[in-house]
Amino acid sequence: MASVKVAVRVRPFNKREINMNAQLIIQMNGKMTGIINTKANARDESIRYKEFTFDHSYWSHDEKQLENVSQEDVYNDLGTEVVDCAFQGYNACVFAYGQTGSGKTFTMMGSPENQGLIPRICKALFEKMSENSKKGITHRVQVSYLEIYQERVADLLRNRDNTSLKVREHPKKGPYVQGLTTCLVTNYGHVEECMSRGNSHRTTASTNMNDVSSRSHAIFTITFVQAGYCDGVPSETVSKIHLVDLAGSERADATRASGQRLKEGAHINKSLVTLGSVISALAEVSLSDQNGYRKSFFIPYRDSVLTWLLKDSLGGNSKTIMIATISPADCNYGETLSTLRYANRAKNIINKPTVNEDPNVKLIRELRNEISKLKALMFSEHRSDMLAQLHEKEAREKELTEEWAGKWREAQAILREQRALGLRKSGPGVVLDSDRPHLVAIDDDPLTTGVTLYHLKEGKTSIGTEDSEVKQDIELRGAGMEPQHCVIVFQDGVATLHPQPGAYVMLNNLLIESPARLSQGCIIFLGKAHVFRFNDPAEAAELRKGDKIYNLSRLNLLSWSTPDLANSMENLQHSQDMDKSDLEHQRINLEKDREDFEKEQEVFEEKRRSLAEAQAKLEEEKKLLLREQFEQNQSMISSSQSVYRSLPSIANENAEHIIQIINYCLRGAGSQTHYEYEVRIRTVDDRWSILRRYSRFRDLHLSMKAKYGNIVSSISFPSKKFFANSESVARARKQHLEAYLLRLLETCKNNSNCPLAYGGPITKNVLINFSPFFQKGVFEIGKYGTC
Numbered sequence: 001m002a003s004v005k006v007a008v009r010v011r012p013f014n015k016r017e018i019n020m021n022a023q024l025i026i027q028m029n030g031k032m033t034g035i036i037n038t039k040a041n042a043r044d045e046s047i048r049y050k051e052f053t054f055d056h057s058y059w060s061h062d063e064k065q066l067e068n069v070s071q072e073d074v075y076n077d078l079g080t081e082v083v084d085c086a087f088q089g090y091n092a093c094v095f096a097y098g099q100t101g102s103g104k105t106f107t108m109m110g111s112p113e114n115q116g117l118i119p120r121i122c123k124a125l126f127e128k129m130s131e132n133s134k135k136g137i138t139h140r141v142q143v144s145y146l147e148i149y150q151e152r153v154a155d156l157l158r159n160r161d162n163t164s165l166k167v168r169e170h171p172k173k174g175p176y177v178q179g180l181t182t183c184l185v186t187n188y189g190h191v192e193e194c195m196s197r198g199n200s201h202r203t204t205a206s207t208n209m210n211d212v213s214s215r216s217h218a219i220f221t222i223t224f225v226q227a228g229y230c231d232g233v234p235s236e237t238v239s240k241i242h243l244v245d246l247a248g249s250e251r252a253d254a255t256r257a258s259g260q261r262l263k264e265g266a267h268i269n270k271s272l273v274t275l276g277s278v279i280s281a282l283a284e285v286s287l288s289d290q291n292g293y294r295k296s297f298f299i300p301y302r303d304s305v306l307t308w309l310l311k312d313s314l315g316g317n318s319k320t321i322m323i324a325t326i327s328p329a330d331c332n333y334g335e336t337l338s339t340l341r342y343a344n345r346a347k348n349i350i351n352k353p354t355v356n357e358d359p360n361v362k363l364i365r366e367l368r369n370e371i372s373k374l375k376a377l378m379f380s381e382h383r384s385d386m387l388a389q390l391h392e393k394e395a396r397e398k399e400l401t402e403e404w405a406g407k408w409r410e411a412q413a414i415l416r417e418q419r420a421l422g423l424r425k426s427g428p429g430v431v432l433d434s435d436r437p438h439l440v441a442i443d444d445d446p447l448t449t450g451v452t453l454y455h456l457k458e459g460k461t462s463i464g465t466e467d468s469e470v471k472q473d474i475e476l477r478g479a480g481m482e483p484q485h486c487v488i489v490f491q492d493g494v495a496t497l498h499p500q501p502g503a504y505v506m507l508n509n510l511l512i513e514s515p516a517r518l519s520q521g522c523i524i525f526l527g528k529a530h531v532f533r534f535n536d537p538a539e540a541a542e543l544r545k546g547d548k549i550y551n552l553s554r555l556n557l558l559s560w561s562t563p564d565l566a567n568s569m570e571n572l573q574h575s576q577d578m579d580k581s582d583l584e585h586q587r588i589n590l591e592k593d594r595e596d597f598e599k600e601q602e603v604f605e606e607k608r609r610s611l612a613e614a615q616a617k618l619e620e621e622k623k624l625l626l627r628e629q630f631e632q633n634q635s636m637i638s639s640s641q642s643v644y645r646s647l648p649s650i651a652n653e654n655a656e657h658i659i660q661i662i663n664y665c666l667r668g669a670g671s672q673t674h675y676e677y678e679v680r681i682r683t684v685d686d687r688w689s690i691l692r693r694y695s696r697f698r699d700l701h702l703s704m705k706a707k708y709g710n711i712v713s714s715i716s717f718p719s720k721k722f723f724a725n726s727e728s729v730a731r732a733r734k735q736h737l738e739a740y741l742l743r744l745l746e747t748c749k750n751n752s753n754c755p756l757a758y759g760g761p762i763t764k765n766v767l768i769n770f771s772p773f774f775q776k777g778v779f780e781i782g783k784y785g786t787c
Helices: 015-019 071-088 104-108 117-133 188-201 260-290 305-309 330-346 359-381 384-421 537-545 562-645 694-708 727-749 764-770
Strands: 005-010 026-029 032-036 049-053 056-059 092-097 138-149 152-155 167-170 174-177 183-185 217-230 233-245 319-326 423-426 429-432 438-441 453-455 459-464 484-491 494-499 505-507 516-518 523-526 530-535 658-667 674-682 687-693
Touching: 005 071, 005 330, 026 056, 032 330, 049 330, 056 071, 071 092, 071 117, 071 217, 071 233, 071 319, 092 104, 092 330, 104 117, 104 233, 104 319, 117 138, 117 188, 117 217, 117 233, 138 188, 138 305, 167 305, 174 305, 183 188, 188 217, 260 305, 260 330, 319 330, 494 505, 562 727, 658 727, 674 694, 674 727, 687 694, 694 727
Parallel strands: 005 056, 005 319, 092 233, 092 319
Antiparallel strands: 026 032, 032 049, 138 152, 138 183, 138 217, 167 174, 217 233, 423 429, 438 453, 438 530, 459 484, 484 494, 494 516, 505 523, 523 530, 658 674, 674 687
């Protein structure tokens, strides 16, 4: 078992904070991180200053200071541990959490000149693999890169499209993304290419908090397999490393988001709230275990795609590191304190990492141990009845070992072949790009489903049939093929085609009988059935540098032979005679098609006119509906104003309590969109604010009616509206709801059965006893995640 390791990193001031003359509110000393509330009363130290302790506290606020922590320092503390976990066979996860613009992507990805954790970890993996390969250990590495944008999973290694991938869950292997591209990589250059391609597809946008804000969560996964022999026993482990760059938590008023940015922010906040709920629930589980009593907790992994995919990394089979990135500025005090509290809770999560060993390898090791024990018993007790059992286990162990070794030999052969051919995945396709000169077969057979490639040797490569007395390097069958047909000589970077006497050989549609030099992209005909394209990667690279492009293919080859041109003229004359009758027939069909088209066009025009009339009618009805709604709103506003005028005692500045609805904001997304109203309350002993949506006001009204009867029923309450989420309705409701609350308190204060009527001043406790509606921190976590 292992706790989640938590590190906190503070960044320098950004341009926005410098322009605002922001104050520094973060202090760090060793593993301790402190935060100062500059707006709090200086006498109340517990409110003004809060202190947290983490595994690492990284001061990156000023690179000129001696204690400044660099990207390399972060890697040395955290990245090396991830690399060690991979080689030990453990799963690992690193994720960065913090508000928008706090430095998450810089910590994880970095810049070309100052690389972050992800590229440094990948580079270290391949460096250590190179060292281990000298000891006879073999490795296989695959990578995938996905983003979660508005709760939809996209494959960043594919060409950009709108396809959303499905998340499934395997009963043993856990959650996975169906159809996600996995690229086999053999060096760090391939990993860099994958990261660069994925980053170019990632969704970013400019907000008030960050010029290049990540609008999606990104997960870069490395699947690392290593195999070898340890003390003569096979060893194979599989590690998965999840490197996660989360989108930033944000407030709409701070980022000034609207439209699409606001919708993105709602989805980002939903997944981060779910992540916080999972962290809190797991922390509770861990604390209950430590206190000696086990309590059942529901962990809401499936409430968001992010937490579902990170299920193993949070409380499962993984060694996990959380990096909380924070702003040093006083203007971000609330978000920074929230991030520190999240990180403090994450410290309590207990994971259960185990070595991911191949089941067959584990069985082989157990058989070896049993064989050793049986041999020891036989020699000590001279028991002959164990001999058959010993032979059986030895045979089983040998069979499994050979099977495992054969599987790895086959896998390594495939890897070597892929490296030789340059075979690699590119999104949904596969690129075949060899670095040696070769011939690619061009086949007209519709039943052929593969691609045939022949490498050319340094020196001579002979081409013929299997009937030749001398073994041919490339053996072909078909009409017109001679036993010894031709030879291609590749020497000093130049390829020359030497046809044998009597062999039918064409180069770019010219029949040749003497040696001819081959150039990149030329087309070779051998016999009557075989066509090849010659590729020379070195020459192609030079041509690309010089901007020379040769577009030679079998479909656009020109015949340079005079006899062939004469035959073509005769065929052309015959074709012209045949075409005249075809043209007449086509003209008749075309005339008929034109008449049919005109009829269909008339029908279309009639439908278009009908549709236009229907749309005009719909627009008129919509205008009438909006006008009626506007008149109702005006009437409601007038009513609210009259209610205000009738409440002089409560609106008075010297009143015992004042209730104001000071603001409202749009929450949720799609069909769950709704307005929440900020209610500011002042009693004789306290001030506080609460957020409530319209339905909570309605619940309050219904509960008061049930408790106090007619005296509450007579109070005017705003009714439901058809366009409840429109700005105009929300604005009118704000004033009407405030008037309702004031009238409710004034009415109930005169009722002897009400807690408000006890005769003394109204305090916070009296108001909360009157109704939990007024209690701060009472949340109703529903399917919309609103209070």
